[in-house]
Amino acid sequence: MRVIDTVGEMQQQANLWRREGRVIGFVPTMGYLHEGHLALMRCAKEKSDRVVVSVFVNPTQFGPGEDFERYPRDLDRDLGLMASLGVDVVFAPSVENMYPQGFQTYVEVLEVTRPLCGAKRPGHFRGVTTVVAKLFHIVKPHVAVFGEKDYQQLLTIRRMVQDLAMDVEIVGHPIVREPDGLAMSSRNVYLSPDERKQARLLSQALAEASRLVEAGERDGSALVSAARKILAQGPSIRIDYAELRDAETLEKMGALDRPGVLALAAYVGQARLIDNAVLQP
Template structure:
């Protein structure tokens, strides 16, 4: 497996792969890889000739009071996981490689980024769209793989690709969970043993909400209320949001009459966790 730290190193390999007619898959990550990332890499390995994993904690998607400095990192472990799964190249640039001192260009998607996580993290998705756009251009990938756990991110990237005519296919992959239902996340490492046990309340609440929808409940307010009540039964939990939105524009809906995303963001002992379910 190749380890590249510069854009030119990546491009040099991509030029040769393209010359050879090979299909390239990209898995964008912020490192500290876990089984969720592994599922994306494995999917890419099964569908593409070459697989690039980006391992970059993107500073421009973190707000001033967020956890950029303390975000977990373990590049050696990331390399071992990627190599074991058959990745061909891991791209691990410094921020200065991705953003020059006079960098002024940003990409964003209106409407879809306004609600859900966008309410409390107003700069986040512009940072995501900008770095993802750069990675698409650098790698010239044919397919890019994203997890459903970050459902708003997945929807925004898909819309950006459609609206801006990127020549790439976006592949959404299922949420990977712990045995007790907690969605895999790099931020789970912040949880104390007690908070980790209490964090399962998210999955419990969403499971009840999904059961209601699949049983025919069309009142989104009832679904939101039930999920909220279950989460609030846990004293360590502090809700950022509980929302039921249409899957197309990610706008809050009161009546469920089409595909929906039900998403939550909850602080468990000051650690912000997200989870969701989709009913098509």
């Protein structure tokens, strides 16, 4: 496994592979890997000949007062995990390498980034699309794998790729969960033991909504209320948003008359966690 930390070297490696006819699979991460990331890598491996994983805590997707500084990092541990998985190249650039003096170019997706995390974290998705576009130009993947936990991010990336005709296949991978249902996240490390117990209420809220849909409920407010009621059982939980939205456009939907996504964001203590479930009418 090769570790590359400059843009030029990574592009050279990608160009070489492409000339050889290799299919490049890519998983962009912010490191501090968990089983969810590893699942994305296995998926990328199945769909390609060479797998590149980037490890880069991207400052432009964090707002002021967010957790950029304290975001957990452990590159040595990450490298061990990736080596044992058979990752070919880890691209781990410095912030200075990705955003040199004078940097002033951004990629922005409009409508689909407006609600949910886009409303709560201004500038977040602009940071995500900018860094992902740049990483695509550097790694030159044929296929890139993203987790469905970051559902709005996945839709946003799909939209960017389609709108700008990036020749990359975007694959979404189902959410990987802990045995008790908590969606895997690097930010779960922020949870105290008591908060960790409460955190499973997010997936339980989604499960309750899914159960209601199966029982015939189609009213959006009823589904959201049921989810909120479950979350309210956690004394350390503060809901950031809980909404039912069109699964493709993220537009508001009053009734589940087409595929919808029930999207949750909640602070559990200091940790802001997100989770979602796609609901079929």
